[in-house]
Amino acid sequence: MTAFVYESERYVPEKVQIFGISVEPAAEGRKLRERITRDCQEDRPHIALDPYPLRLLIDPEAKLIRSVGAENEGHWAGLIAAPITYVMDRAGKVRWGYVSASAADRPSPVALAKAAVAVARGEVPPADYPGKT
Amino acid sequence: MAKIKIGDDFPSAKLQDIDGATVAFPAALAQAPATVVFSIAAVGDHGAGPR
Numbered sequence: 001m002t003a004f005v006y007e008s009e010r011y012v013p014e015k016v017q018i019f020g021i022s023v024e025p026a027a028e029g030r031k032l033r034e035r036i037t038r039d040c041q042e043d044r045p046h047i048a049l050d051p052y053p054l055r056l057l058i059d060p061e062a063k064l065i066r067s068v069g070a071e072n073e074g075h076w077a078g079l080i081a082a083p084i085t086y087v088m089d090r091a092g093k094v095r096w097g098y099v100s101a102s103a104a105d106r107p108s109p110v111a112l113a114k115a116a117v118a119v120a121r122g123e124v125p126p127a128d129y130p131g132k133t
Numbered sequence: 134m135a136k137i138k139i140g141d142d143f144p145s146a147k148l149q150d151i152d153g154a155t156v157a158f159p160a161a162l163a164q165a166p167a168t169v170v171f172s173i174a175a176v177g178d179h180g181a182g183p184r
Binding site for chain 1: 135139140141142143144145148149151152153156158159162163164165167168169170171172173174
């Protein structure tokens with residue numbers, strides 16, 4: 001996921017906003033943010049962190065997670081979110097998506113960035129970087 | 134199984150960010166020309182987002 005931040009030079013000029021959603025407590029999200037911040041400060045000082053390029057949300061009752069059909073109730077840790085990624089336009093329409101087969105199956109940051117930038121520009125996401133829904 | 138597909142409206146929901154601020158969907162989507170939303174899968178799985 002840190003790839004979002006590491007690719008922020010693609011998103012920031014286009015004013016793309018990025019939300020990560022978890023059913024975990026806020027404290028876990030703050031730990032993640034601290035880790036990303038430290039990684040950037042130590043290894044990628046060229047990445048601007050103000051404004052922060054990623055906003056982390058908590059969904060403890062999985063309301064939104066269930067609404068998009070990404071709940072996974074069979075995990076050993078209990079209810080978790082299945083990995084999904086969507087790009088929406090300003091009107092709230094889903095324009096690109098990637099529904100992962102597993103936690104290890106995620107869109108490449110380049111494909112996601114190209115799709116998000118295209119949507120931000122009012123263009124159709126490029127066909128050579130298809131999503132998976 | 135995913136319940137939304139390309140062309141659908143993103144669902145409504147009101148969540149909090151990790152600092153306690155409220156974020157309401159779909160209103161939050163109007164704040165940017167494009168918005169990426171992704172799920173963080175599980176405890177200890179923070180590295181499993183987009184590569």
